[in-house]
Amino acid sequence: MKTIRLWDLPTRLFHWLLLLAIVGAVITMKLGMPEWHGRFGLFAVGLLSFRILWGFAGSTYARFASFVRGPSAVFRYLRGQWQGVGHNPLGALSVLALLGLFGFQAVTGLFANDEISFQGPLYSLVSSDWSDTLSSWHRQTEWYLYGLVALHVLAVLWYSKVKKDNLLQPMITGKKQVTAGVASDAKGGGIVAFLVCLVLAGGVVLGASGRFVSPPPAPEPPPQSLGW
Numbered sequence: 098m099k100t101i102r103l104w105d106l107p108t109r110l111f112h113w114l115l116l117l118a119i120v121g122a123v124i125t126m127k128l129g130m131p132e133w134h135g136r137f138g139l140f141a142v143g144l145l146s147f148r149i150l151w152g153f154a155g156s157t158y159a160r161f162a163s164f165v166r167g168p169s170a171v172f173r174y175l176r177g178q179w180q181g182v183g184h185n186p187l188g189a190l191s192v193l194a195l196l197g198l199f200g201f202q203a204v205t206g207l208f209a210n211d212e213i214s215f216q217g218p219l220y221s222l223v224s225s226d227w228s229d230t231l232s233s234w235h236r237q238t239e240w241y242l243y244g245l246v247a248l249h250v251l252a253v254l255w256y257s258k259v260k261k262d263n264l265l266q267p268m269i270t271g272k273k274q275v276t277a278g279v280a281s282d283a284k285g286g287g288i289v290a291f292l293v294c295l296v297l298a299g300g301v302v303l304g305a306s307g308r309f310v311s312p313p314p315a316p317e318p319p320p321q322s323l324g325w
Contacts, residue, residue: 102282103182103273105156107291111148112268115199118144119246131215138206139218142305145200147298154294156286158183165189182273182280191249198242205235207305218307 122137152161164184171186173179184192207219209232220228256262267273303309 098274099277100272100274101182101280102156102271103158103267104271105159105283105286106271107147107151107286107294108155108159109268109271111144111151115141115144115148119199119242131211135206135215135217138203139302139306141199141203142207143298143302145196145203146301147294148196150294150297151286151290154286154290156283158283159286165193180279182275188252191245191252194245195249198238198245202235202238202242205231205238208232209235218305219310221307221310 118137118141122134122141125131125133125137151159154160157163164186166186166189170179171190174186179185207217208223208228210216210220210228211232212229216228223231253264256264
């Protein structure tokens, strides 16, 4: 056995900060704090944008090319014919589903409204009917996310207890013990790549915050009666 560098620091930070954003968004929603719910939503938009970029510019095992495979790879894994580290072919589908569903939830929230006083930062870019539709989707997707997160947690527990493969520890330390010759240290994803992805993700958050959306025109004053 030997110890390799598996998950780089940006990937690990994304994982735990996204958990923080999700918990914060749920708590503030249940407590009736829409402004803070929106802030956590923008935080999630930034994190997801960064992770997508990091999937192309990050280190070896964080890149989509290293773990996103076709159906044949999934079938080989199910037959016990897959060897490797990082996300296995079946786990890769879970990663893509989580990124896609969380992304959908975050984006629809940008245009949503609570039918009372809160409106998403990009609410003015769509019609009232479309905002109501996106708001409905935003609320419905919440339950799919709960189910997907529950499956994710159960899978981690199953690997730890049944297969004796601790998936949690490498996501904390970044290191994993593997059989010699199976895998090597992650490479790439240096400071320059990190800063570029961080700046681009920050630009996405800035756009999603509505900073560049022109405010709606002020209503015209009612006509004044001159008493004639």
